Amino acid sequence: xxxxxxxxxxxxxxxxxxxxxxxxxxxxxxxxxxxxxxxxxxxxxxxxxxxxxxxxxxxxxxxxxxxxxxxxxxxxxxxxxxxxxxxxxxxxxxxxxxxxxxxxxxxxxxxxxxxxxxxxxxxxxxxxxxxxxxxxxxxxxxxxxxxxxxxxxxxxxxxxxxxxxxxxxxxxxxxxxxxxxxxxxxxxxxxxxxxxxxxxxxxxxxxxxxxxxxxxxxxxxxxxxxxxxxxxxxxxxxxxxxxxxxxxxxxxxxxxxxxxxxxxxxxxxxxxxxxxxxxxxxxxxxxxxxxxxxxxxxxxxxxxxxxxxxxxxxxxxxxxxxxxxxxxxxxxxxxxxxxxxxxxxxxxxxxxxxxxxxxxxxxxxxxxxxx
Amino acid sequence: xxxxxxxxxxxxxxxxxxxxxxxxxxxxxxxxxxxxxxxxxxxxxxxxxxxxxxxxxxxxxxxxxxxxxxxxxxxxxxxxxxxxxxxxxxxxxxxxxxxxxxxxxxxxxxxxxxxxxxxxxxxxxxxxxxxxxxxxxxxxxxxxxxxxxxxxxxxxxxxxxxxxxxxxxxxxxxxxxxxxxxxxxxxxxxxxxxxxxxxxxxxxx
Numbered sequence: 001x002x003x004x005x006x007x008x009x010x011x012x013x014x015x016x017x018x019x020x021x022x023x024x025x026x027x028x029x030x031x032x033x034x035x036x037x038x039x040x041x042x043x044x045x046x047x048x049x050x051x052x053x054x055x056x057x058x059x060x061x062x063x064x065x066x067x068x069x070x071x072x073x074x075x076x077x078x079x080x081x082x083x084x085x086x087x088x089x090x091x092x093x094x095x096x097x098x099x100x101x102x103x104x105x106x107x108x109x110x111x112x113x114x115x116x117x118x119x120x121x122x123x124x125x126x127x128x129x130x131x132x133x134x135x136x137x138x139x140x141x142x143x144x145x146x147x148x149x150x151x152x153x154x155x156x157x158x159x160x161x162x163x164x165x166x167x168x169x170x171x172x173x174x175x176x177x178x179x180x181x182x183x184x185x186x187x188x189x190x191x192x193x194x195x196x197x198x199x200x201x202x203x204x205x206x207x208x209x210x211x212x213x214x215x216x217x218x219x220x221x222x223x224x225x226x227x228x229x230x231x232x233x234x235x236x237x238x239x240x241x242x243x244x245x246x247x248x249x250x251x252x253x254x255x256x257x258x259x260x261x262x263x264x265x266x267x268x269x270x271x272x273x274x275x276x277x278x279x280x281x282x283x284x285x286x287x288x289x290x291x292x293x294x295x296x297x298x299x300x301x302x303x304x305x306x307x308x309x310x311x312x313x314x315x316x317x318x319x320x321x322x323x324x325x326x327x328x329x330x331x332x333x334x335x336x337x338x339x340x341x342x343x344x345x346x347x348x349x350x351x352x353x354x355x356x357x358x359x360x361x362x363x364x365x366x367x368x369x370x371x
Numbered sequence: 372x373x374x375x376x377x378x379x380x381x382x383x384x385x386x387x388x389x390x391x392x393x394x395x396x397x398x399x400x401x402x403x404x405x406x407x408x409x410x411x412x413x414x415x416x417x418x419x420x421x422x423x424x425x426x427x428x429x430x431x432x433x434x435x436x437x438x439x440x441x442x443x444x445x446x447x448x449x450x451x452x453x454x455x456x457x458x459x460x461x462x463x464x465x466x467x468x469x470x471x472x473x474x475x476x477x478x479x480x481x482x483x484x485x486x487x488x489x490x491x492x493x494x495x496x497x498x499x500x501x502x503x504x505x506x507x508x509x510x511x512x513x514x515x516x517x518x519x520x521x522x523x524x525x526x527x528x529x530x531x532x533x534x535x536x537x538x539x540x541x542x543x544x545x546x547x548x549x550x551x552x553x554x555x556x557x558x559x560x561x562x563x564x565x566x567x568x569x570x571x572x573x574x575x576x
Contacts, residue, residue: 151434
């Protein structure tokens with residue numbers, strides 16, 4: 001259905017615009033640019049809506065885990081609808097609030113920091129394959145691109161901490177910088193494992209090399225790397241139990257303590273967008289992406305044939321997103337030296353050892369994964 | 372045509388940001404502008420279809436090295452007055468070094484090594500061409516020894532850095548996380564059974 005809408009728009013809106021407004025030489029290029037913009041919107045708008053409702057889901061899920069109800073008042077047209085209007089009310093509230101720039105702060109960097117933290121987490125969606133064909137940029141080095149962009153998110157945090165001219169914000173930024181550098185190495189090694197197993201850096205090829213059944217997915221041969229990737233993702237997104245950069249009981253709110261209104265909410269959106277990104281990447285690299293879990297199962301395979309492949313990707317992603325919330329409600333915050341120990345002394349050695357194991361499995365053509 | 376626009380845009384950004392790194396007074400701004408110049412040069416490499424090198428530049432230098440740079444620079448207490456104090460005193464030395472470097476770079480870039488006088492059109496290669504694969508193949512076949520030697524040198528550097536940063540003081544009171552993690556309830560807590568004192572109830576309050 002999305003393709004039909006897309007075709008309709010590009011035929012009946014974009015084509016006339018370019019033919020009327022531009023000379024013949026530039027029409028084809030301009031059409032490509034406009035079509036790409038439409039595609040970008042069709043990815044980003046659902047992502048941002050998911051971000052908004054992810055905050056609602058978090059409050060509901062943690063509420064239920066703790067025996068509360070969560071937000072249940074704000075709805076639409078006089079109906080409360082289990083509080084479904086809450087994210088929109090929050091967004092409107094934050095939009096109309098004043099952004100206060102503290103005295104003695106570095107004004108330009110202070111405003112730039114939230115943008116710098118949100119932009120990479122949205123730009124990474126360019127290479128995410130939703131389907132065998134549905135991907136914005138099917139580039140060869142997709143995995144590297146994703147790793148590079150997720151490593152950029154730390155700049156927003158560091159610059160926010162420094163530009164705020166506040167002790168608490170600065171402490172949060174320092175904590176976050178050291179933590180993210182530590183966990184990025186483990187994350188990178190986990191991705192090297194995926195690269196070795198799939199033999200390609202292209203995310204679509206990585207999914208296609210997991211075709212078969214649930215047991216062909218990479219979560220079995222790469223199980224330690226799978227776990228380490230997800231935990232490093234928790235640490236990279238500054239989520240509980242690794243949320244020492246915010247640490248509200250120690251340093252108030254950490255790096256964004258001086259931010260208010262929309263500037264704060266952009267940080268908030270960046271955190272949730274990063275969580276969704278880590279979830280979708282875990283699904284793609286270790287759990288078969290858009291592949292159906294019933295593949296290879298005699299009766300169920302035909303029974304679920306009508307389900308679009310994108311549904312499976314979204315279902316797997318939702319599961320990982322739920323894990324983020326579940327962890328937050330379950331685990332107490334790590335102590336800082338233990339975070340460092342876990343990253344440097346536990347995860348990195350395990351990933352290096354498992355890289356050797358994966359290489360051995362690949363070289364010996366161990367079935368059913370590496371035939 | 373679009374390639375040329377993109378090239379001149381990023382080339383301009385690269386030159387501007389690289390010179391601003393030197394000009395800016397605040398070291399944090401300098402570090403951030405250095406990040407920007409890394410980005411611009413990565414974009415130029417992308418134009419040359421060297422996607423592996425371009426993304427690795429961003430990943431390694433922007434994602435890791437510059438984060439640590441910023442980490443250190445932010446800790447510094449910089450007094451701008453003392454920084455500018457020696458400007459006139461070091462100006463002659465600075466100009467000499469700058470002239471020497473410009474001359475050396477001019478020699479290298481204009482010489483035959485670079486073939487910069489012969490403009491080469493980039494061969495347009497199909498989308499199936501993987502820069503990463505080609506690099507890997509050539510590194511592990513033709514340049515295997517050089518690659519392994521570079522790896523060994525880096526390993527030595529890692530070991531040296533770790534041994535330098537290890538604290539050798541005897542009064543180190545740091546706690547061992549391993550001991551803390553493996554501790555059991557029975558190690559810390561002892562449940563003792565003891566008789567209740569018999570004459571409590573008989574006491575008059």
